[in-house]
Amino acid sequence: MALRRRYADQTAKTRSAVSCCGTFNFQDSVWDSRREGTSLTDIRRLSFLAPSCSETSFRKGAVMWDQEIKGMASAHVILAGTILMATVMPTILLQNFSVYQTHLVWLYSVAGLVAAVNIALFWLLGVGPAAKRNSLGHKVSRLIRCCLYFCLSCLFFHVVVLLYGAPLLQSVLETFSLAVLLSTFTTLRCLCLLGPNIQAWIRVFSRDGAMSVWDTSLQITTACSIMGAWLGAFPIPLDWDRPWQVWPIPCTLGATLGFLSGLVIAPAWIHWHRQHLTYKTK
Amino acid sequence: MKVRSSVFASLCLILEICGIALFLRGFFPAPVKSSFTLKSKLSDQPAEPGPADAGNSSKVPPALFNRVVVLLIDALREDFVYGAKGRRFMPYTRSLIERGSSLSFVAKARPPTVTMPRIKALTTGSIPGFIDVVMNLNSAALLEDNLIWQAREAGKRLAFFGDDTWLRLFPKHFKLFDGTTSFFVSDYTEVDNNVTRHLDAVLKWHDWDILILHYLGLDHIGHLSGPHSSLVGPKLIEMDDVLKKIHTSLISEETEGILPNLLVLCGDHGMSETGSHGGSSEPEVNTPLVLLSSAFGRKAGLEKPEPVEQVDLVPTLALGLGLPIPQNNVGRLLQSAFQGTPLRQQLRYLHLNAVQLSLLLKDSSPHFHKEEGHELFRVAQKSHANWVKLYLEGNASEVLLNVGKKVLKQYLDALKAMNAALSRQLGKYDMYSMVLGMVLILQVLLLLLLAMPEALSGAAEVELLLGPSLLSLPFFLLCLLAVAVHVLVCTSVGALCFPCNLHWGVAIVLFTAASAGLCLLLGLAARRLAPTGRPATKSAGDSGRFSELDVLLLAGSVGHTLSLAASSFIEEEHQTWYFLLNTLCLVVFQDVCRKYFREKRPPADDGALLAPHDKPAHSSSSNRKWLALTTPLITLTSCRLLRSLNQTGVQWAHLPDLGHWLTSSEHKGALSLLAAGSLLLVFILVQRRCSLVSKIALVLGLLGVYSYRAAVGNVLFPWQQDGRDLSKGVLEARFVYVFVLGILFTGAKDLLRSQVAVADGGLRSRGLWEVYAGLVLLAALVSRPHNLPVLSGCLLIQVAMTRFIWRDLQYDTAQVTIMHYWFGQAFFYFQGNSNNIGTVDISAGFIGLETYVEAPAFLLTAFSTYTGPLLWTFHLAWYLTSRQDSRAVPSLGHGCFCLALLRSMPAAAYIIMVTALRYHLFIWSVFSPKLLYESAHTLVITVVCLFFTAMDQKPTMRL
CATH class of the missing domain: 3.40.720.10 (Alkaline Phosphatase, subunit A)
Structure with a gap:
């Protein structure tokens, strides 16, 4: 039973307050089915559908489901708009600004704005992890841990990019900026959504581990950002001598485009699969 | 007729080698050469145009220079x-x-x-x-x-x-x-x-x-x-x-x-x-x-030097020394060198050069009449004759000079046009052999692809309907058709194509083989397409569960093949491989994490219950877990270090690398330490599975390698006097060769015993490891001293991956084979190779030889160039055999088949791309060397596959 409470606890963190009760029910049924010897994969598949089958009434669930998708989609639109703003605004405010020549300025303006909007969005929507204790000290320690995790993730991405062959000593700043951008697109969203909770991260990023729309959107945008940066590296060896082939512009552009496409793909994918999957569970 | 998949793969590769050879014969133009076997003689030089009674006109003008x-x-x-x-x-x-x-x-x-x-x-x-x-x-x-x-x-x-x-x-x-x-x-x-x-x-x-x-x-x-x-x-x-x-x-x-x-x-x-x-x-x-x-x-000041061709020196020197111009010369004489001579002599020099070029042109092109150069030459010769006539008549000097200048210009134009025509000749392809070669190569690729489900099945056998297809009507029709096409092409094009010059018997064998291959292909295709319920559902069930690793391996192999269409990607191919390898390591890392963390979670949740039972095994398993988790990270780090050892490619090749730092004379001490450390690591990693005799041989051999490098002067010997002369190190190198042969011999003995005696898988895997150890020793000898870390890194990764990754994560044979292939490719570039001919280390061919001897020099150079792929494929052979003991799956056959498929896919695609891009600007500088590398690599893989087939012998003998 201890485990059961823990399960419930965890879901409570990740779910909005409205659907909380439903999830409880669902988790109970999952737990029971496991007891009865249903295979683990089945449960995982079910657990992905947590929001939709949480209610006994399909219609009610579907409405809520739609609401959630709409909320997420609008959040994504705002984020995409932010990136656009971050590109357009410095052009107006600063002289001699161009995405290629003053690339780092662009990069940090995008990273900063996306970070700010992300934090604001999640705070306003209240999707983020529910705090167990609301004491100030606890909040501060969480904040510090978040910052620490963010820095660690920057370092992690930096090391990965180095392993991929980025020069070790030259253009360290450029490489690190790429790491910061990638962390903004991936880790920051995880921190906002899941908090500094490694267990939750592992759950979300393991196969079929998503438990809400937001988890799936997180999975998709993260994968898309990283894939974008990965694909962005391809034009580097070409001998075209274009201004956008300078390190790390292809990768940052790739990551940004990947993130943008992730923002578009996530609601679409969920919407499409929702029909499919609800049908299946019925 | 049922054929084991290894035999099938080897046969396919041999056919592919034939196809590639044919393609290369057509692709690389035979040099422009006159067919006369005699060399030009002073006595039969063309006469000066003009009236017949002009005197000593048929003689070559006298030399201009003494020495x-x-x-x-x-x-x-x-x-x-x-x-x-x-x-x-x-x-x-x-x-x-x-x-x-x-x-x-x-x-x-x-x-x-x-x-x-x-x-x-x-x-x-x-x-x-x-x-x-x-x-x-x-x-x-x-x-x-x-x-x-x-x-x-x-x-x-x-x-x-x-x-x-x-x-x-x-x-x-x-x-x-x-x-x-x-x-x-x-x-x-x-x-x-x-x-x-x-x-x-x-x-x-x-x-x-x-x-x-x-x-x-x-x-x-x-x-x-x-x-x-x-x-x-x-x-x-x-x-x-x-x-x-x-x-x-x-x-x-x-x-x-x-x-x-x-x-x-x-x-x-x-x-x-x-x-x-x-x-x-x-x-x-x-x-x-x-x-x-x-x-x-005398010059007045610095002028901008005029661009000329290197070969232009040849006619200039020949005429300057009073010698006939070599027959195959395509150069034009440097006119300014003859400025000081009288005009008649200048024209005579130009005339000799032009006659020589026109003869060469006539010989190398059947349509020389249509060439602009030939026409210009005839006109120039005619006006030259007129000029000589005028000259002999003693005409007025002013007119004579002007006419002479005009003739001179005509000659220069003619030379230029003929030179251009001859250069064009160089870029001519023998399309007929190219197409024949391509047909063979494509056939092989399709055969391999169609046979894949059968060959990778549990039985690892391919059903070839050889009898029915050879007796079928389509086969005879195809043969007839092929011969008819051959006759048609050869009669219409003439003797310019290589296949037309083949002996008719050889040609018939070739066409029969090609038609038989086509019939087999049709048979296989018919069987694949035939609606059989069971295999279809099975394959659907398989393809439904592609892991990230499978996606990466497939996408990487296909993507690399496609990338060969761009010249930059060929120049920087090492980047592609490093990139793919890195991603592979990260995906493997993710797999490891998934295995150890996800399966850990449920026990962690109700750990209180399970903990007491777990305790004894816990420490060793957690140790193992951490080692398994660090293995991909160690691999990643060592790959990063190894890639900074040698900068290759074109764009970033000028950047300083560790290799240059190490080979500079100031850092000899560091190089010596690194070489010694790497050799020690090589010993530690290889000796584990060797018999005692091989261990001793390995120690002595590795010491010999170090003393060879010391003797040649690459590294410092601890007790070496400063004044010691550099030698070729022949003695030391031969000392090592003795041990290489010794280890290879013990390995071969074990292998033979395992073939003859009772089915003892352990014996065979030990024999294979000894063969592998012998190759490692040879690699240590032939690789450049700063590349020894590549060798030790290769062994380190292999050992770590074998112990913690491949076995534990239960990757199947195809996955392991593709990983080995990728690692082999990356190590090919870690060694400092590139797709440029210039990076082949020819000095490896001289190790242990007093003078140049063709066969060993060739073999050693090939081995030192392809050390990486060879070591990885031999390791694959050992790994698959050692794993075969536990499972009753014919892994070797699967591995061999996968290797053949992995090699023929890029080879076939590249050959088609090269044919399509044959008028590309970089065809000679980028695509041709790569074509040679691809062919050599296919040859190497064919040899390896034959070895695999030989090792895979046992099952049939028992059957």
């Missing part, structure tokens, strides 16, 4: 003389160029910019085909018509000092000679002192007419530390002094009454920004060509 010295400096770049470096380091040469009586040109060398083809070009005047590069190792005597032969026939006395390639090309041609091997690339002083020490004596003696000096030091400096090295300056100053010595000596001998002497300063090829050569970049192609003689007028 000629050719100062050939290897890898002398154009800017080393004409640029800022020249001004600083070659003051004497520069003063002669600017104010002396000299002619200066920028001579463009044709790629491949490698020494031997360049020497051939400089002596025969022809442009050696690309195939000549492959023959660079094997420089057999030059049989074509060439300047050196002509000079010797004309009774000139020749002397030669320098690179001994000349002595191999022209045996018994030189009266005085002393060859230097370009064997020790690390030595850039001895090679040149060897030449210069003869200089004083030779310049005093008068028993030579032509002296050729070939200095190698500059090239060695380039290879060691590049064109901007601090060593280049002193070397150029040294060369300037040599030139000064020769020039003053030649000037001082000149007296009234004898002809002036000539000094030619030239380079055979340039040097890229990294110091290598072989490609077609501007700095590699542009070399200086300076002619110094009192016969030329």
